[in-house]
Amino acid sequence: MAKKNIKIKASAASGKPLTVQRTYRFNTELFESFEEDCARHLANPKLVLEALILHWMDGDAKVRGAMALRHRQRFGNTSGED
Helix, strand or coil: CHHHHHHHHHHHHHCCCCCCCCCCCCCHHHHHHHHHHHHHCCCCHHHHHHHHHHHHHHCCHHHHHHHHHHHHHHHCCCCCCC
């Protein structure tokens, strides 16, 4: 319990919340198939997304570029990032 209090105090001291909720839009068919796949493998979609974000952040520019290229090859430039 003491550790939780320390985290809360540290967060309050920095003025930043421990968590942030954001809203992103996904293609319905793609996200439904993702959720079905997570259910099939007994994984929480939220935790899978967190793991993917961490994988992205841990990768260098070459890894992130390869991930982005694979996305463009599979889906095209659908998000308007370019």
